[in-house]
Amino acid sequence: MKSLLIEENDFEAWGYLSLPNGSKIRLNHWENIIGRSKASDVYMEYPTLSRSHATVIRDVKGRWRLHDLDSKGGVMLNGERITERAQIKTGDIITLGGVELVFIAISKYEQAMESEERIQPGKYVKPFTTLFFLTLFQITLCLQLCISYDEALPLAVPVCFAGLIVLTWFGYLLTRLLRRVAFEVETIALFLSTIGMGVAASSAPADLYKQIALLTAGVLFFFLMGWFLRDLKRAVRLRWPIAVTGLLLLGANLLLSGTVFGARNWLTISGITFQPSEFVKISFVFAGAATLDRLFARRNLVLFVAFSGVCVMALALMGDFGTALVFFIAYLAISFIRSGDLATVILSVAGAGFAGFMAVTLKPHVAARFATWGHAWEYANTSGYQQTRTMAAAASGGLFGVGAGNGWLKNIFAADTDMVFGILCEELGLIVASVAVFALLILSFHAINASRAVRSSFYVIGACASVTVLIFQMILNVLGSVDILPFTGVTFPFVSKGGSSLVACWGLLAFIKAIDMRRNASFVVRTPKHIGKKEKRIFYEHEEKGEIENGGEPGADAPSLIDFEFDEDFIGDDVEDQ
Numbered sequence: 107m108k109s110l111l112i113e114e115n116d117f118e119a120w121g122y123l124s125l126p127n128g129s130k131i132r133l134n135h136w137e138n139i140i141g142r143s144k145a146s147d148v149y150m151e152y153p154t155l156s157r158s159h160a161t162v163i164r165d166v167k168g169r170w171r172l173h174d175l176d177s178k179g180g181v182m183l184n185g186e187r188i189t190e191r192a193q194i195k196t197g198d199i200i201t202l203g204g205v206e207l208v209f210i211a212i213s214k215y216e217q218a219m220e221s222e223e224r225i226q227p228g229k230y231v232k233p234f235t236t237l238f239f240l241t242l243f244q245i246t247l248c249l250q251l252c253i254s255y256d257e258a259l260p261l262a263v264p265v266c267f268a269g270l271i272v273l274t275w276f277g278y279l280l281t282r283l284l285r286r287v288a289f290e291v292e293t294i295a296l297f298l299s300t301i302g303m304g305v306a307a308s309s310a311p312a313d314l315y316k317q318i319a320l321l322t323a324g325v326l327f328f329f330l331m332g333w334f335l336r337d338l339k340r341a342v343r344l345r346w347p348i349a350v351t352g353l354l355l356l357g358a359n360l361l362l363s364g365t366v367f368g369a370r371n372w373l374t375i376s377g378i379t380f381q382p383s384e385f386v387k388i389s390f391v392f393a394g395a396a397t398l399d400r401l402f403a404r405r406n407l408v409l410f411v412a413f414s415g416v417c418v419m420a421l422a423l424m425g426d427f428g429t430a431l432v433f434f435i436a437y438l439a440i441s442f443i444r445s446g447d448l449a450t451v452i453l454s455v456a457g458a459g460f461a462g463f464m465a466v467t468l469k470p471h472v473a474a475r476f477a478t479w480g481h482a483w484e485y486a487n488t489s490g491y492q493q494t495r496t497m498a499a500a501a502s503g504g505l506f507g508v509g510a511g512n513g514w515l516k517n518i519f520a521a522d523t524d525m526v527f528g529i530l531c532e533e534l535g536l537i538v539a540s541v542a543v544f545a546l547l548i549l550s551f552h553a554i555n556a557s558r559a560v561r562s563s564f565y566v567i568g569a570c571a572s573v574t575v576l577i578f579q580m581i582l583n584v585l586g587s588v589d590i591l592p593f594t595g596v597t598f599p600f601v602s603k604g605g606s607s608l609v610a611c612w613g614l615l616a617f618i619k620a621i622d623m624r625r626n627a628s629f630v631v632r633t634p635k636h637i638g639k640k641e642k643r644i645f646y647e648h649e650e651k652g653e654i655e656n657g658g659e660p661g662a663d664a665p666s667l668i669d670f671e672f673d674e675d676f677i678g679d680d681v682e683d684q
Contacts, residue, residue, distance in 0.1 A: 179203025352389030
C-alpha cells in the first residue's frame, strides 16, 4: 500500500497550448478535453468557451487531431472553421470561441529527457522485501495445514504450496526480465490467491493440483493481457469482436447448460466445465473502454448500452442475478465516466429497479433470498441455513482463528466459494480476513490515485471498470454471507475456489496494472533505454543556446537525431515517420 499510494504517478507531457499572454498549458494525456468546466483536462475560464468545447487527441503514431464537441462558439484551425475533426501539427493556430491558441507537440528529444527523470517504483519499499514476507506467509500457511492434517496429510498440500512459491518468484523474475520493476498489484493478487490455496487445501485437497494449474493459467493470462493492452490501437480495434465473442458465450450458455439450484451459469465442453459469465466480464470491460473521440459520440454510447442490456438480460434468464448485478454496477461506472451524465445513471437505476422487481416476482428462489434477507436466524434450517452457519463459524474464529484446516464450515455446501469469507474468519481469524478485504480496497485506491496521470482514457475506463467488478463482487460475497446484503452467491475475487473466476480476475488485474504511470512500472508504457551523460549534456547545451525550438524540434544549428545516439527501441515504433 505504501509503495502504491505514496509514490506519485507523474504526469507525462505530450504537447502544449500557448496562450496569447505567452503562458503554456501542458497536454498531459493523449486525449484532452478543452473547456470552461473545471473537470476539463485543459481548463480555461473564458466566457466564450463551452463547458466541453473541443478535444485534442494524439494517436499511437504521434499524430494529433482536433475535434469540435458541438461547441457554441465553434472551433477554427488556422482561420478556417472545422465541423468535426482536423489534423493539427506544431505551430498551428487553434481558435476556440475567439480565443487563439498555438499548438506545440512535444518532440522525441523532450520525451526522452522527461522519461529519464520519471520516478521509478521501489523508493519506499522494495518488491523483493514484500515478496520475502509473502513467501514466509505461504510457508507458514502450508505448515499449519500440514499440522492440522497430521498423519492423513495429502501429498498435494506441500507439493502445491511449493509450486505456489515457485510461481510467485517466477512471476517476479519474468517481470524483471521484461524490464519492469513494479510488482505491487501482482503481490496483492498473489497474497489473495495464497489464501485461496489455503481454503482449497482445507475444503477440497483433492482439487489442489487443479487449483495450482488454474492459478498458473491465470498468471500467464495476466502477462498475455498485459502484452495485448500494450498496443492501444489493436486493443481499441478489437474491442467489439471481443464483445461479440462474449455475447456468443452467453448465448451458448443459455442454449446448452442445465439448471443447477435455479441457475444455468455453467457450461461443459469436451469434459471441461467453466462459467462463461466470468470471461464475459473481460469482454464487457473492453466494450466499455474507448478513446475520447468516441466518448461523446451518441451512436457509440448507444451501442454500449445495448450491449450491456443484452448481457444483463442473458444473465437474468440464466438465473445468475448476482453476476447480473455486478455487470450492472460496472455499467453504471463506465457510463458515468464516458458521458458524465448523471441523468443517464439515474434512468438506468430506475430501469434496473423495475427489472429487479420483476425478477423477485417471477423467480421463486430469488424471492426466497430477499425474504430471508435480514431474517436469516428465523429461517436457520431452511433458506437461511448457509448464512447462519457462516455467521456462527466466523464468530467462533475470533481474531486469530482456529487454525488453517481446523474449521467445520468447509463441510457446508458452497462454503469455499459463495461463503469463503466465513472460512477465512473461522480458520485464519478476523484479522487476516479483514486484510484480505483491505487488499482489494488498496487496488481501488490505487486506481483512483493513478488514473489522473494515465495517458489514455481507454486505460482509465478499463481499470475503473475492472476494479468496480472486483470490489463489488467482494462486497456482495462478504456482506451477503453475513446477512447484511441479500445472499447472491458470487465469488470473492482470487480467494474463492474455482477456475473461471480465478483466471478472469487475473485478466481484469491487467487493466489495473496498465494505469501505473511510474517509470518501468506498467506493461503498456514502453521502457526506454538509458540515456548517457553525453546525450544529456548535448541536449541541455543546445537547449540553453536556443537551438531547440518550440516543442523540442531541433533548429538549423541543432544536432540531428543521430547525434543523440538513440536507438530504435528507445525512440519508439514510429521512428521511420520521424
